[in-house]
Amino acid sequence: MLADGIPTKTRLDGKRVLVTQANDFMGPATVEHFRREGADVTSNDQILTDPAAALSIVADAGTIDVLVINLASDNLYGKTVDQLDDASFETAFEVMVYPLHRLVRAVAPQMQARKSGKIVVYGSAVPLRPMARLAAYSAARGAQISYVKSVGVELARDNIQCNLIAQNWVENPAYYPEDMQENPKFQANLAREVPLGRLARPEEDTALAVFLASDESDFFVGQAIPFSGGWAS
Numbered sequence: 001m002l003a004d005g006i007p008t009k010t011r012l013d014g015k016r017v018l019v020t021q022a023n024d025f026m027g028p029a030t031v032e033h034f035r036r037e038g039a040d041v042t043s044n045d046q047i048l049t050d051p052a053a054a055l056s057i058v059a060d061a062g063t064i065d066v067l068v069i070n071l072a073s074d075n076l077y078g079k080t081v082d083q084l085d086d087a088s089f090e091t092a093f094e095v096m097v098y099p100l101h102r103l104v105r106a107v108a109p110q111m112q113a114r115k116s117g118k119i120v121v122y123g124s125a126v127p128l129r130p131m132a133r134l135a136a137y138s139a140a141r142g143a144q145i146s147y148v149k150s151v152g153v154e155l156a157r158d159n160i161q162c163n164l165i166a167q168n169w170v171e172n173p174a175y176y177p178e179d180m181q182e183n184p185k186f187q188a189n190l191a192r193e194v195p196l197g198r199l200a201r202p203e204e205d206t207a208l209a210v211f212l213a214s215d216e217s218d219f220f221v222g223q224a225i226p227f228s229g230g231w232a233s
Contacts, residue, residue, distance in 0.1 A: 009038070010036070010038035011214045012038045015038070015065045015066050016061075016062070016066070017039045018043075018061045019041060019044070019068045020046075020070050021048070024174055026122045026172060026206065029172070029203065029206050030070060030209055031043050033203060033209070037210050037214075048095075048102070048103070049099070053102075054099055054105075064111070065116070067103060067119045067120070069119065069120070071122070072174055073092060076134070076136050076140075079135075092136040092137055092140035093140050095140075097147070100147060104119060104162070108160070111155070111158065117155075117161075118161050118213050118214075119160065120163060120209050121163070123165060123167070123224065124137075125166040125167055145224040148162055149224065156222070163221070165212070166228070168227075168228040168232065169190070170227070181199070194230065194231050
C-alpha cells in the first residue's frame with residue numbers, strides 16, 4: 001500500500017497465516033481481510049473430522065505465525081433435548097471441538113520453538129447467554145471457550161497468544177442466509193434481541209481477528225471476547 005507515494009506497512013506484513021475451513025462461516029471474509037493487511041495466507045477448505053487431517057494441513061503449511069481456527073457445522077439447531085440423539089451431539093464435538101485441539105496440538109511445537117505465535121479461534125457467544133434448542137451446539141461452543149482459556153494460559157509462557165472471538169449476530173451465509181435476513185419475523189427478533197438492532201458486517205468481525213493476529217494484541221491471553229452488538233457480555 002502507498003501513502004503519498006511512500007510504502008506503508010500493513011498490520012500483518014510478512015505474517016504467515018493458516019485459515020481453516022476457509023470456504024465456510026468466517027473463512028472467506030477472513031482470507032480477504034488478512035491478505036489486505038499484508039498476510040501470506042494459506043487457506044484450507046477441509047472439514048477436519050478426520051483425526052489425521054489437522055496434523056497434515058499444519059505440516060503442509062510449513063511455518064505458521066498465525067493460526068486462524070474457523071470451524072462450523074450446520075444441522076445442530078432446533079432440536080429439543082428429548083429429540084437430540086447421540087449422533088447429533090457427537091457431530092458437534094467432532095466438527096468443532098476435537099479439530100480445535102488437534103490443530104493447536106499440531107501447531108504449538110513450532111510456535112514454542114520460536115517463542116512466538118498467535119492462535120485466533122472463531123467461536124460463539126451462545127454459551128455466554130444460553131438459548132433453548134441449541135444444546136449440542138452450545139455444549140461444543142462452550143467447550144471451545146473453556147479450552148482456549150486453559151490453553152491460552154499454558155501457551156502464554158512461550159509468548160503464544162491464544163484467544164477466541166465469542167460472536168453472534170454476524171452476517172454470514174452459514175448462519176444468516178439472505179432469505180432469513182429478509183424475513184420480517186427475523187428482523188423483528190433482531191431489533192428486539194440486539195441492542196444495536198442490526199447484524200455485524202463480516203469486516204467488523206474480521207477486524208477483531210486481525211487485531212488478535214497482530215503484534216498489537218500481545219497482552220491478550222486466553223480471552224473469550226464477546227462480539228455480539230451487546231447481546232452478550
